[in-house]
Amino acid sequence: xxxxxxxxxxxxxxxxxxxxxxxxxxxxxxxxxxxxxxxxxxxxxxxxxxxxxxxxxxxxxxxxxxxxxxxxxxxxxxxxxxxxxxxxxxxxxxxxxxxxxxxxxxxxxxxxxxxxxxxxxxxxxxxxxxxxxxxxxxxxxxxxxxxxxxxxxxxxxxxxxxxxxxxxxxxxxxxxxxxxxxxxxxxxxxxxxxxxxxxxxxxxxxxxxxxxxxxxxxxxxxxxxxxxxxxxxxxxxxxxxxxxxxxxxxxxxxxxxxxxxxxxxxxxxxxxxxxxxxxxxxxxxxxxxxxxxxxxxxxxxxxxxxxxxxxxxxxxxxxxxxxxxxxxxxxxxxxxxxxxxxxxxxxxxxxxxxx
Numbered sequence: 001x002x003x004x005x006x007x008x009x010x011x012x013x014x015x016x017x018x019x020x021x022x023x024x025x026x027x028x029x030x031x032x033x034x035x036x037x038x039x040x041x042x043x044x045x046x047x048x049x050x051x052x053x054x055x056x057x058x059x060x061x062x063x064x065x066x067x068x069x070x071x072x073x074x075x076x077x078x079x080x081x082x083x084x085x086x087x088x089x090x091x092x093x094x095x096x097x098x099x100x101x102x103x104x105x106x107x108x109x110x111x112x113x114x115x116x117x118x119x120x121x122x123x124x125x126x127x128x129x130x131x132x133x134x135x136x137x138x139x140x141x142x143x144x145x146x147x148x149x150x151x152x153x154x155x156x157x158x159x160x161x162x163x164x165x166x167x168x169x170x171x172x173x174x175x176x177x178x179x180x181x182x183x184x185x186x187x188x189x190x191x192x193x194x195x196x197x198x199x200x201x202x203x204x205x206x207x208x209x210x211x212x213x214x215x216x217x218x219x220x221x222x223x224x225x226x227x228x229x230x231x232x233x234x235x236x237x238x239x240x241x242x243x244x245x246x247x248x249x250x251x252x253x254x255x256x257x258x259x260x261x262x263x264x265x266x267x268x269x270x271x272x273x274x275x276x277x278x279x280x281x282x283x284x285x286x287x288x289x290x291x292x293x294x295x296x297x298x299x300x301x302x303x304x305x306x307x308x309x310x311x312x313x314x315x316x317x318x319x320x321x322x323x324x325x326x327x328x329x330x331x332x333x334x335x336x337x338x339x340x341x342x343x344x345x346x347x348x349x350x351x352x353x354x355x
Contacts, residue, residue, distance in 0.1 A: 004062045004266070012273055015045075016126065027196050029114045035284035042278030046089055049274060050082045053267070057081035070144040070263030072314065080326070084262040087330040088271035091261065091307060094337050095254045096279050097286070098300050102246050104287045110239040116196045120236060121280040123198075124243040131244075132251050132272055139255055140265040150311050153256035157308030160253050164301035179245055180238050189233045198237040202230045257304065260311035261326065294349045299340025303333055 057065035058078025065076045074080065107117055142149050183189070194200045258268050310317060310329060318325050 001063045001266075004056070004064060008266075008270060008273075012129070012277070015277070016122070019122070027115050027119060030118055030281075030284040032285065035281050038281035039278055039285050042274070042281060043093075046093070046274035046278065047086075049270065050086050050089075053085045053270075054078040054082040064266060065264075070140070070147070071150065071259065071261070072318070076262075076264060076267075081264070081267060083326050083330060084264070085267050085271050087326060087333065088258045088261050088267060089275055090330065090333055090337075091257050091303065092254055092272050092275035093278070094300055094303060094333070095250065095257065096275050096282070098297060099247065099250050099279065100283050100286055100290055101297075102250075103243060103283055104290065106239055106242050106246065110235050110242075112236065112239050113193065116193070116236060118280060118284070119196050120240050120243060121283060123240055124247065125276055125280060127244045128247040128251070128276055129273060131248060132255065132276070133269060135251055135255050136265065136268050136272065139259055140263060140268060143259055143263040150259065150314070153259055154308045154311030157253070157256055157260065157304050157311065161301045161304030161308060164304065165298055179241055183233065183238060183241065187233050188230070189235065189238060192234075193236055194234050196236070197234055198240060200232050200234060202228055202232060253304065256311075257307045260307045260314075261329070292348060293341060293344040295340045295343040295347070296337075299336050302336050306332060306336065 055061070055078060057076050057080075060066055065078075065081060068075050069080075069084075076084065103121070106112075107120075112120060190200065255268075255272070258271060262268060306329070321328055
């Protein structure tokens with residue numbers, strides 16, 4: 001099992017290094033066409049990985065699929081593992097779309113130049129992989145040892161889905177985030193952006209260095225007043241902090257959702273990773289038109305309700321629907337999301353601005 005985990009992590013970090021070190025080594029504004037190409041690549045990789053899952057679990061490569069799944073207590077063969085992986089991937093991918101609303105608001109609140117948004121999202125994704133890996137490890141251990149905790153997860157998902165479905169209020173300004181206020185209180189933060197840097201050293205940069213080439217240069221009194229050699233945070237670092245903390249909040253919803261489908265740590269982690277890896281490109285592809293899909297958020301809420309009730313009534317549902325109920329769950333989730341997108345296109349909002 002060690003080698004299968006090591007190989008997967010090596011593949012992930014290799015793709016991330018190729019992404020930032022080769023294709024996005026120089027900061028530039030991500031256009032729609034480029035974002036769509038990268039989205040297609042990540043989605044293609046995520047779907048193609050289900051083929052590997054099928055053969056790996058069918059042949060029990062390096063010990064995969066030998067132990068019963070902690071959720072349904074069934075030994076996963078190739079077909080069962082592939083269906084669970086795809087269902088988990090679709091659920092995590094769809095829930096990550098809701099994160100795009102928040103990321104867009106964070107960037108707007110901090111005035112993050114489009115030129116450097118990709119850099120923030122890259123490091124945000126890297127941090128999310130580490131944090132989610134820890135949360136998945138803890139969750140898998142709890143599910144394996146205390147099966148009743150699935151009922152707690154299910155109830156939590158139902159309440160979250162209802163809250164999302166009934167919520168009408170807007171989001172709070174990320175600039176008022178408690179962590180941002182705490183950071184500003186104890187650490188010096190420059191007034192303006194200084195290129196793509198998260199940290200700058202006083203005395204080594206000009207106080208009027210502009211965020212974007214060609215922009216108007218404005219003196220930065222924080223840089224001017226700081227002792228030479230002192231490290232200073234930039235607003236880009238604050239934006240990264242808020243992006244990271246927002247992902248933790250979303251992970252609290254999405255990770256219990258995947259445990260409604262499978263408790264196999266490898267399936268849980270890989271479906272989460274592939275969903276997160278495509279978040280950056282999906283943001284640049286959808287951020288400009290996310291307001292047009294006004295029924296997508298209610299559709300995501302219904303998905304959480306379906307997954308939560310599946311977790312609460314798993315034994316009864318399995319008796320009624322039979323052994324292929326996970327495949328039916330996948331079909332139901334895809335149908336709900338499709339209806340949300342189609343309804344949004346058929347009934348566009350009268351006011352294009354988000355309330």
